Amino acid sequence: MVIIRQQLVDSIKKVLFILGSALLVFVAARNSITWHLQKFWGASGDFWQSQWENVYYLLGSEDHMIGIVGTFLITTGIFWISNAFFMLLDLTGRPAFLLRYKIQPDKNVPLEKDALKRAIGVVLFNQTVVGIPFMCVAYLAMRWRGCSMNGELPTFHWVLFEMTVFTLFEELAFYYSHRLFHHRYLYKYIHKRHHEWTASIGLVSIYSHPVEHIFSNLLPPFLGPLLMGCHIATAWLWFCVALMSTTVAHCGYHFPFLPSPEAHDYHHLKFNQNFGVLGVLDRLHGTDNMFRETKAYQRHFLLLGLTPVSQQFPDTPKKKAE
Numbered sequence: 001m002v003i004i005r006q007q008l009v010d011s012i013k014k015v016l017f018i019l020g021s022a023l024l025v026f027v028a029a030r031n032s033i034t035w036h037l038q039k040f041w042g043a044s045g046d047f048w049q050s051q052w053e054n055v056y057y058l059l060g061s062e063d064h065m066i067g068i069v070g071t072f073l074i075t076t077g078i079f080w081i082s083n084a085f086f087m088l089l090d091l092t093g094r095p096a097f098l099l100r101y102k103i104q105p106d107k108n109v110p111l112e113k114d115a116l117k118r119a120i121g122v123v124l125f126n127q128t129v130v131g132i133p134f135m136c137v138a139y140l141a142m143r144w145r146g147c148s149m150n151g152e153l154p155t156f157h158w159v160l161f162e163m164t165v166f167t168l169f170e171e172l173a174f175y176y177s178h179r180l181f182h183h184r185y186l187y188k189y190i191h192k193r194h195h196e197w198t199a200s201i202g203l204v205s206i207y208s209h210p211v212e213h214i215f216s217n218l219l220p221p222f223l224g225p226l227l228m229g230c231h232i233a234t235a236w237l238w239f240c241v242a243l244m245s246t247t248v249a250h251c252g253y254h255f256p257f258l259p260s261p262e263a264h265d266y267h268h269l270k271f272n273q274n275f276g277v278l279g280v281l282d283r284l285h286g287t288d289n290m291f292r293e294t295k296a297y298q299r300h301f302l303l304l305g306l307t308p309v310s311q312q313f314p315d316t317p318k319k320k321a322e
């Protein structure tokens with residue numbers, strides 16, 4: 001009982017921390033960021049508005065071109081640009097000094113070419129055969145909800161507020177769908193594919209069964225924009241953030257100044273811990289209890305220096321056999 005109450009308190013604390021941070025940025029931004037934008041780009045609102053109008057014009061001034069083709073290009077582009085960097089690093093081992101940030105240092109060195117090719121095939125299938133029809137339906141749903149495709153852009157503060165809401169909705173939808181896919185009736189048919197990689201690489205973020213791709217990868221980040229009826233530009237920004245975040249969570253490296261991937265890396269290693277993105281619901285349901293006893297948990301923080309977390313919290317040496 002005491003443990004459950006503690007989990008509940010910890011979980012609420014995490015949500016408050018997220019809301020509090022968003023509020024802080026909001027207050028700070030009100031005074032400084034908007035002012036700087038204003039100063040450097042003249043009327044900042046006009047600057048972004050005219051950029052958006054250029055994009056709209058470039059895509060033939062058609063809503064469906066923005067909603068479907070634009071969304072496909074921006075999400076696919078961001079995915080491959082961020083993953084190209086990690087693939088080159090994994091394939092060549094260069095730049096070598098980055099290898100000391102590897103979470104499971106003996107895994108994927110070198111990366112098996114056949115496994116990589118298979119992963120690329122599955123990812124491309126998910127992005128096109130599954131992703132494009134999903135985007136068509138998503139576009140119709142957004143039109144029905146009244147999401148703007150070419151109207152006035154929202155203010156910076158509203159974008160920040162919406163992004164916070166999206167983050168919380170994604171946590172809810174991803175945690176529960178992911179946990180459901182771990183159910184013994186579903187796991188071996190659907191989610192097992194994603195877990196073929198016990199040491200993941202960036203690409204593995206959408207290396208999954210098509211059903212899982214729809215319910216765990218596409219729907220959770222789409223829910224927030226749909227419910228809020230946001231501008232499509234805000235949705236694009238959010239999809240890019242979500243894609244980069246999942247790429248980092250799977251990349252297998254704990255780099256400085258990037259969100260810590262330790263929790264999800266541990267999920268791939270042990271299967272029954274850390275189902276969520278933020279960790280809020282894992283705390284609430286106690287699905288991080290084992291993780292919290294590990295070295296990986298001590299290393300699970302935003303690294304702000306250059307010393308790798310594995311050096312700051314080294315593995316306990318295994319006892320030699322007598």
Ligand SMILES: [Zn+2]
Pocket residue numbers: 194200204205250264268
């Ligand atoms: Zn994963």
Ligand SMILES: [Zn+2]
Pocket residue numbers: 178182191195267271
């Ligand atoms: Zn899983």
